[in-house]
Amino acid sequence: MTGSPSRSDATASLTEVSSTRLADGRELLYFDDGISPPPCRPEDTRDLPGRGPSGELRYDALSGEWVAVAAHRQHRTHLPPADECPLCPSTPERSSEIPAEEYDVVVFENRFPSLGPDLADVPPAPGWGTRGPAGGRCEVVAFTNDHTGTFAGLDTRRVRTVIDAWAHRTEALSALPGVQQVFCFENRGQDIGVTLHHPHGQIYAYPYLTPRAAVMARAADAFLAETGQSLTGHILAGERADGSRMLVEGEHFSAYVPFAARWPLEIHLVPHRQVPDIAALNGAERDELAVLYPDLLGRLDELYGSPTPYISAWHQAPVDPALRRSGYLHLQITSPRRAADRLKFLAGSEAAMGAFINDTTPEQVAARLRETSVRRTGTS
Ligand SMILES: [Zn+2]
Numbered sequence: 207m208t209g210s211p212s213r214s215d216a217t218a219s220l221t222e223v224s225s226t227r228l229a230d231g232r233e234l235l236y237f238d239d240g241i242s243p244p245p246c247r248p249e250d251t252r253d254l255p256g257r258g259p260s261g262e263l264r265y266d267a268l269s270g271e272w273v274a275v276a277a278h279r280q281h282r283t284h285l286p287p288a289d290e291c292p293l294c295p296s297t298p299e300r301s302s303e304i305p306a307e308e309y310d311v312v313v314f315e316n317r318f319p320s321l322g323p324d325l326a327d328v329p330p331a332p333g334w335g336t337r338g339p340a341g342g343r344c345e346v347v348a349f350t351n352d353h354t355g356t357f358a359g360l361d362t363r364r365v366r367t368v369i370d371a372w373a374h375r376t377e378a379l380s381a382l383p384g385v386q387q388v389f390c391f392e393n394r395g396q397d398i399g400v401t402l403h404h405p406h407g408q409i410y411a412y413p414y415l416t417p418r419a420a421v422m423a424r425a426a427d428a429f430l431a432e433t434g435q436s437l438t439g440h441i442l443a444g445e446r447a448d449g450s451r452m453l454v455e456g457e458h459f460s461a462y463v464p465f466a467a468r469w470p471l472e473i474h475l476v477p478h479r480q481v482p483d484i485a486a487l488n489g490a491e492r493d494e495l496a497v498l499y500p501d502l503l504g505r506l507d508e509l510y511g512s513p514t515p516y517i518s519a520w521h522q523a524p525v526d527p528a529l530r531r532s533g534y535l536h537l538q539i540t541s542p543r544r545a546a547d548r549l550k551f552l553a554g555s556e557a558a559m560g561a562f563i564n565d566t567t568p569e570q571v572a573a574r575l576r577e578t579s580v581r582r583t584g585t586s
Pocket residue numbers: 288291292293294352353404
């Protein structure tokens with residue numbers, strides 16, 4: 207578990223990348239599985255209104271946290287019928303957000319962003335009443351051109367392309383002026399606020415360190431200063447030695463239900479090598495991730511025999527070099543589903559105090575997720 211100084215392993219990507227602009231100037235990138243040369247793609251000829259100004263950031267002096275105020279998002283596309291889906295390929299009859307008639311993976315700037323299109327540092331020395339433009343970038347990642355698919359159902363080669371796309375965007379967005387953190391994630395399921403059914407994820411490039419990332423960076427920094435070790439590496443070693451919450455031990459990654467899980471379903475997937483972000487994963491690591499990750503998502507659906515809503519969140523090291531030293535990439539998958547027909551809601555203790563109470567034990571959840579794997583594959 208030694209640290210990797212590399213920012214990126216460009217040779218790890220197996221994916222063809224090409225970029226274009228949508229009619230209103232937003233950037234769109236095609237990531238092709240690389241099996242055949244990418245086809246020639248038509249231009250976006252829609253008559254779109256110009257891009258509006260960025261929303262606003264306001265400083266919450268009580269907590270020292272930034273809040274994005276994005277009132278324009280109230281009017282964004284909400285659960286459109288399949289024949290109006292903005293992520294399906296365009297057809298001669300209808301233009302979607304993606305001008306091509308077919309694609310593998312596409313990333314484009316969100317038309318209704320919480321952050322951006324301006325790029326700006328947050329105001330210095332903020333206090334009560336401080337506001338500024340909500341700079342940064344919000345991108346949409348379409349995982350497949352199949353409207354009805356799921357991430358767990360993607361084939362291994364396609365998952366690899368998605369990983370390459372995350373790596374490409376992490377590196378590119380980290381280099382934009384003012385960006386402090388890049389967050390790749392997927393919200394899956396209407397129950398947790400998904401507004402489009404088409405399988406997709408998002409990438410946020412924040413102009414500040416998010417509250418959760420700031421807390422974890424402080425803890426990792428303090429542990430490194432005290433012990434000379436990586437905190438995430440220390441936890442990974444502890445979980446592997448204990449074994450009671452382990453789900454998978456691969457050559458390059460391991461997955462477990464964390465010791466102090468907050469959610470009824472929570473899984474952490476952690477690389478064995480300390481890397482700051484997805485861009486720094488090498489080819490062998492990306493190959494294994496492309497197999498392990500959809501398997502874990504599939505177990506969540508298998509658990510109750512129906513689609514489980516989840517949030518899949520990539521924790522990447524902050525962009526600031528001073529905080530990157532202790533940063534350690536890992537994936538956190540959480541679900542509020544606590545029974546076939548019941549969800550956990552964030553009530554008083556969680557929503558107001560940030561103090562989680564979990565009604566399940568992590569060890570029981572791990573045992574159930576291990577049984578699910580046996581059912582799915584016939585092996586342990
Ligand atoms: Zn669609």
